Amino acid sequence: MSAPTLDRPAAPDEAALQAQFDATIAADHRIEPRDWMPEAYRSGLVRQIAQHAHSEIIGMQPEGDWLLAAPSLRRKAILLAKVQDEAGHGMYLYSAAETLGADRADLTDKLIERKQKYSSIFNYPTLTYADVGVIGWLVDGAAICNQVPLCRSSYGPYARAMIRVCKEESFHQRQGYELLMTMMRGTDAQRAMVQDAVDRWWAPSLMMFGPPDDDSPNSAQSMKWGVKRHSNDELRQRFVDMTVPQAEVLGVTLPDPELALDPATGRYRFGAIDWTEFKQVIAGKGPCNDERIARRRAARDDNAWVTEAATAYAGKHSR
Numbered sequence: 477m478s479a480p481t482l483d484r485p486a487a488p489d490e491a492a493l494q495a496q497f498d499a500t501i502a503a504d505h506r507i508e509p510r511d512w513m514p515e516a517y518r519s520g521l522v523r524q525i526a527q528h529a530h531s532e533i534i535g536m537q538p539e540g541d542w543l544l545a546a547p548s549l550r551r552k553a554i555l556l557a558k559v560q561d562e563a564g565h566g567m568y569l570y571s572a573a574e575t576l577g578a579d580r581a582d583l584t585d586k587l588i589e590r591k592q593k594y595s596s597i598f599n600y601p602t603l604t605y606a607d608v609g610v611i612g613w614l615v616d617g618a619a620i621c622n623q624v625p626l627c628r629s630s631y632g633p634y635a636r637a638m639i640r641v642c643k644e645e646s647f648h649q650r651q652g653y654e655l656l657m658t659m660m661r662g663t664d665a666q667r668a669m670v671q672d673a674v675d676r677w678w679a680p681s682l683m684m685f686g687p688p689d690d691d692s693p694n695s696a697q698s699m700k701w702g703v704k705r706h707s708n709d710e711l712r713q714r715f716v717d718m719t720v721p722q723a724e725v726l727g728v729t730l731p732d733p734e735l736a737l738d739p740a741t742g743r744y745r746f747g748a749i750d751w752t753e754f755k756q757v758i759a760g761k762g763p764c765n766d767e768r769i770a771r772r773r774a775a776r777d778d779n780a781w782v783t784e785a786a787t788a789y790a791g792k793h794s795r
């Protein structure tokens with residue numbers, strides 16, 4: 477403790493602050509923005525939350541590509557609402573990162589300069605309208621599996637943002653499944669389109685959960701701090717177990733000859749994932765990385781005048 481003065485009580489020293497932080501985590505209470513936190517906890521959260529926010533914003537592109545070609549007004553309205561929701565998710569998440577001292581414009585610059593990542597899944601193209609349904613079913617399904625436990629994350633603003641995000645992702649997943657159900661009740665060509673989309677998106681969806689546990693540098697510490705509640709492999713397994721019965725109801729085949737129920741555990745065994753492809757995609761060499769970043773860059777640069785005007789207006793009012 478530093479020496480107290482007449483008008484200022486002694487500031488607790490770092491060891492006392494660390495002990496208080498550890499006790500908060502051990503009691504499963506939330507850390508809030510004004511609480512002291514270790515620098516590695518803060519920077520680790522900014523890393524994960526920024527990556528998550530970037531994923532929501534870049535994730536608008538693959539489905540956004542179909543907004544003008546939606547097959548009916550109803551499908552267009554649903555898709556428009558979904559893509560707008562993803563923008564909202566990005567905004568809640570950037571706000572959560574700001575409570576940790578991050579600057580939103582700076583995070584966007586880091587994304588565009590490829591100094592921060594976004595989810596591997598959004599580097600694959602959407603070739604047919606069935607891809608919109610499969611993204612809802614598999615990609616939002618995987619996002620729900622991954623994000624529901626984050627509603628109990630130890631950092632308050634992140635956990636609270638996740639509650640609304642998960643409710644909306646749940647609607648997204650159902651709209652995707654309903655779209656696919658409709659196509660599966662349609663023509664042979666429509667059924668083939670759905671199967672082709674499932675064939676292309678299944679493996680990338682499994683990669684969304686991140687590298688295997690023995691190759692995941694951030695997991696152990698993140699779980700100790702209660703930021704992540706389950707390991708990458710646990711959540712991936714949960715997703716497979718949840719999805720196989722849904723595929724059976726839908727009438728599609730998941731493209732993995734090794735997929736089989738293990739009667740001993742009641743869980744599904746599945747084939748090896750191509751981690752070389754995953755590493756290539758997160759290193760910027762996936763099928764659509766360049767296109768995604770180029771569009772995000774153009775959106776930032778072309779709309780800089782809007783940001784400038786809004787900032788000047790806000791400044792004038794705060795004065």
Ligand code: FAQ
Nearest residue numbers: 528531532535594595596619683684685686692693694695
């Ligand atoms: N893609 O040590 P770990 C959505 C990176 S939102 C790219 O295991 P961690 C909604 C990882 O960052 C989808 N990079 O890392 C939607 C780290 O690199 P770094 C996004 C990945 O953090 C639906 C390195 O690999 N969701 O889909 C990926 O403990 C439809 C080592 O990995 C979230 O962000 C990947 N798949 O676990 C929108 C959820 N996996 O940062 C539109 C929150 C790993 O050290 C349409 N995030 N990396 O340079 C998380 O739960 C975690 O951050 C993980 C990764 C599980 C993603």
